[in-house]
Amino acid sequence: MGIDGQLFRAVVGSFPTGVTIVTAMASDGLPRGLTSNAVCAVSLEPPLLLFCLDKRSNNLPAILETKAFVVNFLAAERGDLATRFASPTGDRFAGTHSVPSAVAKGAPILVDDIIAHAECLLEQAIEAGDHYVLIGHIEVGSSNGGTPLMYLRRMYAAWPDAKPAPRDEDIHG
């Protein structure tokens, strides 16, 4: 028993997220990468994050073999890359500029397209239904304060100009 796939997508798709491209370096010397929004902080000490990866993913062997990956947090104007890295056809890395992560075994850091990144070593791979929950220990990271790409109900958007939430005394006098 449980909700059907359509309702599942509608429910979880109602939760706005950022958008990342998770990359790894495969044993054939070619980079791999896919669009992922199922990314979440796990632990501060030690610094851990997770992302969820379909068991059928072409990225899975590279991540499991190297035990390493990079999470590239996309900038607002890079919806095109998010679409490309979710597509089954085409050269995903065409025209991108990247730097190989030394600690993450050569996984590409998409330096021109991101507002932050995390270079991770794989700590745990937990089977969960048709996905793996991959937990990474963040060895190196960066954050440049730029505007992130967001995702909600199959739509991309730039994070809007944020306004501070009102204080309690402003509402109640």
Ligand SMILES: Cc1cc2nc3c(=O)[nH]c(=O)nc-3n(C[C@H](O)[C@H](O)[C@H](O)COP(=O)(O)O)c2cc1C
């Ligand atoms: C916004 C967005 C978020 C996605 N998030 C995930 C995700 O978290 N995990 C996942 O396995 N697939 C996710 N996908 C789907 C993959 O990007 C897509 O299936 C891709 O083709 C997989 O490539 P691969 O088989 O080369 O790994 C997402 C797609 C989009 C458009």
